[in-house]
Amino acid sequence: MTTVVRLKLILVLIAVLAGVTITLALPPQDSTLTTWTPPSTRKAKTPFAPRPLGGDNIFKGEAEKWLANSIVKLEVGFLMPIDDKFVNEYLSQVGNHLVAHSVAPAKQHQFIATYDLVANAMTVGGGRIYISRGMLNQVENEDELAGVLAHEIAHDAFGHAPKTVTRQLFWMTGVRKVKTAEEVESALAKLLAEYEKKPLAAIGESLLGFARFDELEADRAAFYNTYKAGYNPHALATVLKRMERDMKEEMGEEDGWAQFIVLLFGSHPPTPQRSMAFSWESNFVKMPPKDSHYQSAAFNAMKAKVAKLPK
Numbered sequence: 001m002t003t004v005v006r007l008k009l010i011l012v013l014i015a016v017l018a019g020v021t022i023t024l025a026l027p028p029q030d031s032t033l034t035t036w037t038p039p040s041t042r043k044a045k046t047p048f049a050p051r052p053l054g055g056d057n058i059f060k061g062e063a064e065k066w067l068a069n070s071i072v073k074l075e076v077g078f079l080m081p082i083d084d085k086f087v088n089e090y091l092s093q094v095g096n097h098l099v100a101h102s103v104a105p106a107k108q109h110q111f112i113a114t115y116d117l118v119a120n121a122m123t124v125g126g127g128r129i130y131i132s133r134g135m136l137n138q139v140e141n142e143d144e145l146a147g148v149l150a151h152e153i154a155h156d157a158f159g160h161a162p163k164t165v166t167r168q169l170f171w172m173t174g175v176r177k178v179k180t181a182e183e184v185e186s187a188l189a190k191l192l193a194e195y196e197k198k199p200l201a202a203i204g205e206s207l208l209g210f211a212r213f214d215e216l217e218a219d220r221a222a223f224y225n226t227y228k229a230g231y232n233p234h235a236l237a238t239v240l241k242r243m244e245r246d247m248k249e250e251m252g253e254e255d256g257w258a259q260f261i262v263l264l265f266g267s268h269p270p271t272p273q274r275s276m277a278f279s280w281e282s283n284f285v286k287m288p289p290k291d292s293h294y295q296s297a298a299f300n301a302m303k304a305k306v307a308k309l310p311k
């Protein structure tokens with residue numbers, strides 16, 4: 001047997017073995033669940049969509065992953081991921097469909113659902129996006145879910161987390177360079193310790209309005225991203241308004257002080273300001289009917305699954 005033939009045989013053997021492993025690794029199909037189909041995408045040009053620009057960021061390339069790992073380890077490690085295969089696959093399909101129509105179509109993303117009952121979504125950078133069970137309960141159709149995910153995809157694409165940490169590290173600790181994963185973790189730990197010493201610094205950051213600018217930028221990018229991906233771009237505004245209404249009901253309309261606190265310390269701009277941005281963007285694209293949304297059986301199946309999760 002010549003070396004080439006032997007090599008070919010070995011390759012065939014490897015292929016056969018790999019095939020067997022793949023077949024064995026495939027889980028039994030759950031026939032009760034619906035497969036997801038994407039909405040029809042839109043090809044329109046969106047010249048007014050925001051684009052990621054420069055800005056100080058010491059966490060580029062590999063360092064962005066180091067930062068994401070450190071944030072997860074030091075700040076969000078307590079969040080428990082939902083281990084439901086259908087929910088996770090559905091989220092990753094909708095999420096990756098959005099990514100393909102976002103400003104960062106080539107970036108690898110991970111979509112993680114957590115057990116947290118508070119309605120929330122966030123990115124830690126590095127394409128790692130978290131969405132809580134509370135938020136999955138909150139969204140009423142796939143367009144609203146897409147709006148929330150697209151907002152986080154934009155934060156991630158625009159490097160809002162790494163840029164914020166770059167800024168904070170410089171002002172709070174004087175750090176202006178990181179060379180290893182260990183350095184990133186210890187710099188972040190040092191920053192958190194600084195904030196514990198001077199809690200006013202954290203408030204200052206949100207009062208300066210940097211975070212609010214980031215939020216509006218993510219909203220605008222989400223508008224165009226959902227539009228191109230085939231969803232109703234107004235859906236994010238709809239879910240935001242509903243959340244604000246629920247929150248006001250919970251706190252009581254009379255409680256002006258509580259609302260003032262939310263306005264002052266919440267990193268998100270007030271909803272009317274965000275809604276205005278959405279209606280401004282809608283001048284530049286051909287909008288679908290106001291309350292229309294994509295009919296997705298898989299979305300309904302996901303909601304039913306999430307509703308049945310243990311408390």
Ligand SMILES: [Zn+2]
Nearest residue numbers: 151155215218
């Ligand atoms: Zn945001």
